[in-house]
Amino acid sequence: PRLFPEQLIYIINHAGDRIIFVDLTFVPLLEAILPHCPTVERVVVMTDQLTMPATKLPRAECYEQLLVEAGEDVTWGGFDEKTACGLCYTSGTTGNPKGVLYSHRSNFIHTLLTLQTAVLGATPKEVILPVVPMFHANAWGIAFGGPAAGSKLVMPGARMDGEAIYELLETEGVTFSAAVPTVWQGLLAHVREKGLQFSTLKRVLIGGSAVPESLIRAFHDGYGIEVVQGWGMTETSPIGTLSNLPPELLELPYDEQMKWRIKQGVPPLGVELTLKNYAGQEMPHDGQTYGRLMVRGPTIAGAYFKGEGGEILDNDGFFDTGDVATIDTHGFMQITDRAKDVIKSGGEWISSIEIENIAVGHPKVELAAVIGAAHPKWDERPVLIIKLKPGETLDKQEHLGFLQGKIA
Known part of the structure; x- marks a missing residue:
């Protein structure tokens, strides 16, 4: 929508x-x-x-x-496990959205993957609130993983403000929830302002964009809630990595653990990561060397719907995520940059190229560039820089108005 x-x-x-x-x-x-x-x-x-x-x-x-x-009788099954099950579209930097078609087999394997203790770790006693929408790769797999474990699912409505989320958490006895950083920042602001506490919430999964250290500390220090950072894509169904610390890192003082908690984490069983340079050679996992982040596994897309974009896997069967990352000796991955020229705002992609192309269509504009600027609520927001044609004078509102109705 x-x-x-x-x-x-x-x-x-x-x-x-x-x-x-x-x-x-x-x-x-x-x-x-x-x-x-x-x-x-x-x-x-x-x-x-x-x-x-x-x-x-x-x-x-x-x-x-x-x-x-409708009748009570229903016939379910009797089809091949590779039959199409779900189709999610993902926006890139240019052109139309691309479809990622999940088979029943892939979704079932991904559900088993989420049931690992180091992923959702859900149980019948868990009460899960997926604030992340279902159009984001089946609510990060919770739409299947929650019911598979017998957990109670609490579905939010149109209101995503701190007050509404807090009310749901408390009235429904939520123990685990998942959302982008923007949602949690709004919730914490509300809780602080009203002097409230969390009575049942134990863990939160945060993804969609990099999680700032301040957010991890706010949950841990203020309320004793564990933050797990996650990374994934529509093309990975979406679970890719989670920032679960192994015993040797958990033994460190909390301040020293933060070096790993702010990383995107390690892949669960079923997902494999590697780094490659532009020549396709594998790069060392030393935590220092950057490379193109590549991923493969039974829940990773092998192609886009209707063959859009051509071949998307390399000779080793790895999918190029479009991210640039490091992987350290503990297996922790950290995204350092994006090969795609996009801005991440409130968990959503904004194409800088798209805005530039529209802005430069204004009769007064000679050149336009869009960059991502840090924003306290939305993580990043696009900033438009324009160079006017000779003899033209600037009216800021005129150029912002020119974008109105042309971008999502």
Whole structure:
């Protein structure tokens, strides 16, 4: 829902979607784009008859009414394990989003991977709040891993502010939660302001962008909550690494542990990492030498949907993540840069190239560059630098207004 309408239309048509399930919040959005989506046959609105909106959506049906009319019998299975199961789209630096198609086999293996103690480590006693949305690679695998372990899942609604998240944590007895840094910073600000405590929360998984040391310390020092940092991509299903410390590092004083806690971590069983230079040669894992971060395993994408982008694995079967990283002697990976020219803001990618291309289309602009600037809430925000054509004068608002409606 955060994407620009043209991208949503592209994804629906590229995937060949036939049925769309839509939350009440997004009915107006869908009404605007559906005339451009010829493959869609039915729309199911996620509500009951009482709150079913009067909508101009063609063939709109009410979810609860569908359930009432459906039979009790269901036949599940009987298909090959490599049958398509889920399709997530990922945005790169240029062009349209690319589809990553997960098979039932891949998702099942990824679910087993998440059940490792060093990943979700979920149990039937766990109460999990995935604040990370399900359109981010099945909520980082929690959508499958939670139910597989018999854990209770608490699903948040449209409100992601500190007050709403805190209320959910406390009223539902949440023990484990996952979100991008922005969400946690908002929650901690609310808790500090109101002088509150956490009564059940024990662990939080933070990913989507690098986790600052201050956030790890705020949870640990102020509330005794363990922070696990995670890294992954749509193409990795998404679990790639987690910052679980081995015994020899846990024996160190907490201040000395921080050197590893701020890294993206080690891969679980089933995921393999290596570093390569641009000639394809493997680089040493000494914590100092940079290389292109490569990943392989049974849950790593082998190609994009419909072959977009061509061959994506190298001769050894490794996928190039587009990140530049180091790996140390303990196996801890740390991303140091991105080969892709993108800015990470609140867990979302922003393409600097896309904004530059639009900004330079203004009749007064000769050159434009977009850089990522550190931001206390959003991690990074794009800053636009422009050089005007000779004789032109600057009106800042004119150039910001020119971007309005053209970027997501």
